Amino acid sequence: MTRIHDMGGRFGDGPIPLKKIDGKVVDDEPVFKTDWHAKAFAITVASASVGKWSIDKSRFFRESLPPKDYAKFDYYEKWSSALINLLVERELINKNDLIEITKKAKEDNLEVSQVTDEHEDVLKAKDVSITLGRGGPSAREVFHSPKFEVGQEVRTINYSPNKNIIGGHTRLPIYARGKKGKVILHHKGHVLPDASAHDLGDSPEHLYTVEFLSTELWGDKDGNQKDSICIDLWESYLI
């Protein structure tokens, strides 16, 4: 089984939500459509400095929202809801805080107090540019030689690769499980999301891009028989 976010190849979704004028795509959407989108984005990015969760953990919390919420929520509703769940899990806030702030919000009484004791790891405005510019590289040294080489045929495993956590995070999409493909790129060692999402360390593995023929994934189909899908996969996802 999988979670609701793992939707590649799913049937039933309608047209891509594009703005069109006279049938032509118009790409003039503002970066943030509303102020609260911008705020949800910025408070999520800023909180990570104190919360110290990995990008994999934040993805896991988004995809772990109850499926009904995930399906219904706007993109930044997912972000802000997952952020709250992360902050509770990290014990940076507690349920009483949430109940109290909700009471104030409903009384239209949300006030920012004078903060005298900022968290020592709080992201400062002057550090934004350097922090973003540095990012969080996921490349890590791996001390064994790669099991596969470019050009080699491989097959993906046919179950969720996450062995430690039932229902845990993984990046092998269900549509590509148990499928045959060919290694086209080798990216050397990278943090394994299946571990990092659950505070189990980096556990780096060799990372490859594997190319799958469309016909292998979906059966015979119209179109060019060489059409393909390229997916980044960690060594333990492959046999």
Add this chain to the structure above:
Amino acid sequence: MSDKKNVEHNHDDYHHNHHDHSLLPEEPELRVKAIETLLLNKGIINSDTVNELIDTYENKIGPRNGAKVVAKAWVDPEYKKRLLENATKAIEELSYTGRQGEHMVVVENTPEVHNVVVCTLCSCYPWPVLGIPPTWYKSDEYRSRTVREPRKVLQEFGLELDLNTQIKVWDSTSEMRYLVLPMRPVGTEHLSENELESFVTRNSMIGTGLPEMPK
């Protein structure tokens, strides 16, 4: 902490409550306002930082960065070679680095191959060169359909590809970030790098469009 304990702890992780958000106001604008207020009062975030982050992605980091990379590759064969060999380093030459672009791969469109990028599992996208993804890129429709029926999806963008052209869909499942290098439009041989930049649309660098004559 022993390994065993670690695993036990993390089995608990699975049972963690992923419903705490439901304690907050349901209306999204008020919910975000409540979270922001709470985090400011707890000293977890700083309001100047929030403004700085918004300003950065509204005004400083966006698809015009990627357009500069593409135009440079069009006019400078040596740069193009470096870009295709080690995109992260070549893009760093233009000072575009960091968050959500730590590990870049550039894939080149040719008459034989058309590349298109998606993230079926979430919304992975190369921020330093393209900024924050547009709504359609993050939509269920784009995420679910692009891997199965890319030709139909591209038709909705107004892109009819010849059946002889192979489509390669890149599903961004890792921290590798993909940027499409579109083909230089014919008849632009006389144009400068600066002039070419304005032909490079955001969608042409995702693979859902082609470069366009500027209006």
